[in-house]
Amino acid sequence: MRVLTPRTVAVTAAVLMLAGITTPAVAAEPSAAEPGVAVVDDDLPDPTDVVENGDGTTTLVYDDGATFTSQTAVPAGDGARTLALAAASFPWSATYDVSITSRSWTTSGSGDVWVDVSSITNCGGKAQSLSLYRLSGSSWSRVGTVRSVSCSGGSYVWRGVAQGTYRFQLWDSNTTDAYRNHSASGTVRYP
Secondary structure (H helix, E strand, O other), rough: OOOOHHHHHHHHHHHHHHHHOOOOOOOOOOOOOOOOEEEEEOOOOOOOEEEOOOOOEEEEEEEOOOOOEOOOOOOOOOHHHHHHHHHEEEEEEEEEEEEEEEEOOOOOOOOEEEEEEEEEOOOOOOOEEEEEEEEEEEEEEEEEEEEEEEEOOOEEEEEEEEEOOOEEEEEEOOOOOOEEEEEEEEEEEOO
């Protein structure tokens, strides 16, 4: 076992602080453990079909035609490093008219959950909505607050969430407008 010297610890702390200063700002999020932030939502849809693709991705198909595709198989590469990276994140893409619900994932411990959205097409400059849900017994409970996502995307974090099983939902809250056939993509990162 290697012992870290005080200088190594100081340099590492400085690098981490610098990285924190240069990363994009995210909206402040109350701790998921705060009382009164969980909202039970039994209306999260389940997929009507699950398609295992030949490239190691899985596509969830919903009854309204929405699709959610994500990496599920570990890509070929450098063994343990690839497996470790794949366990804490996955890329995703989705198509939807009104809403899309992601696949679920399980965290190995408590910590921060990030949903990165690269961009959203056909949203007419209007913000979309994003929520994180945790499985509680047999129902899903919303964690923290609903986020507003611009068409150009962004990174959204829920800090200090408990160990558990999660999924997110992204939806167009402007259902009376003419904008449909949304495409979105990004990455989910979790502890």
